[in-house]
Amino acid sequence: MKYSTGKETKRKIIETAFQLMADKGFDALSIDEIMKHIGRTKGSFYVHFKSKEEMLYELMRTRLDRGYGHMAAEIKEELSLDNCDVRAILEKVTAKIYASLGDDPLTWTATFYQLVIYSRKDETVREWLELNFNQWSEFLHIIVERGQELGQICSDMDTQTITNLLMGIVLGYEILYMLKPQVDMTEVLKIHDWLFVSKPSAE
Template sequence: MKYKTGEETKMKIIDSAFQLLAEKGYDAMSIDDIMKGAGKTKGSFYVHFKNKEDLLYEVIQMRLDRDLDHIVEETFKELSNETCNVQLILKQLMHQVHLGSGGVDRELWTAAHYQMVVLSRKNQIVREWMSKQYHAWSDFITKIITRGQDLGQIRTDIDILVMVNMLISLLEGYELRSIVDPDIDVYEQLKLTELFCTNQP
């Protein structure tokens, strides 16, 4: 029971920090703010974390890392089918990305992600994490597009890297714009996958 209570406290601290990261940014949030949001005393912070930076890395792993391994596994299962629809798979993937990770609210995730982009300018570990994320997603989408080309469903007259970068930029661009323009339909970009397909007029 004590272990379970400790884990619950730790998750409350992580959730509070994630919320504050999205609302105020890393530099502006204090440990006092975090613990107030978690409904716990400041002393319990140091039971679970060395410092605020240590907590940040836990937030990254628990709240900002999208569940790429699971998404990759499920996507590759679909791609192994000779009758798979690669355009539909791309649309499903982009839809999954916008849903965020672990049930996190998309708008909250997007605001926190934006704060991480800002923080990456001066925090090497955050910058390396973000670079690793971009490369992992780039490799993943490259495999999807390559499979689509092998099946004759995706155009070959556009460089694969250009298509990959366009998709990633669309995903991130729509999300970032939604912070200041909440009326934008982030899902309208799914239609743009049609530009890469061979069955378009």
């Protein structure tokens, strides 16, 4: 079993790097270590990636994307309905995002923040994060705007401010979760109780 498919090894490298990066960060992560984990030797790393950096870029694009882009079209359609329930939509979006973190959200979160930190020295990472971030921001902005239009979200605050508060609280809970893994991440949804004017009648 000395020779496996290229795809398979590549996938394993990214997956292992993703796991190890959570605790060690990108700099402290050595290629040797990754390759030992998957039972291959250092040299073969370069069959699959041009450099360690290039691997990070691929990791970030395939494993750390929150997928706002994919959701956008679908959600916009739902929002266009006359009788749409914005709170329900927002809850669905949140659920999807948390689901996208996979079965070990702590690792995902830690790796993601390792990337955020690493972005301070890497232009490519910085740009990708900004893009990601803006997509999220625009996406939330649309939802909040629609909510206000329909009178479901309070209008005594600026749309952008509400958007920022929502983004902030999600990011904040991720950090909270890293510092105290016993925190319940779904608790973040309680903020909706303040955000939405008419609370869901049946609850």
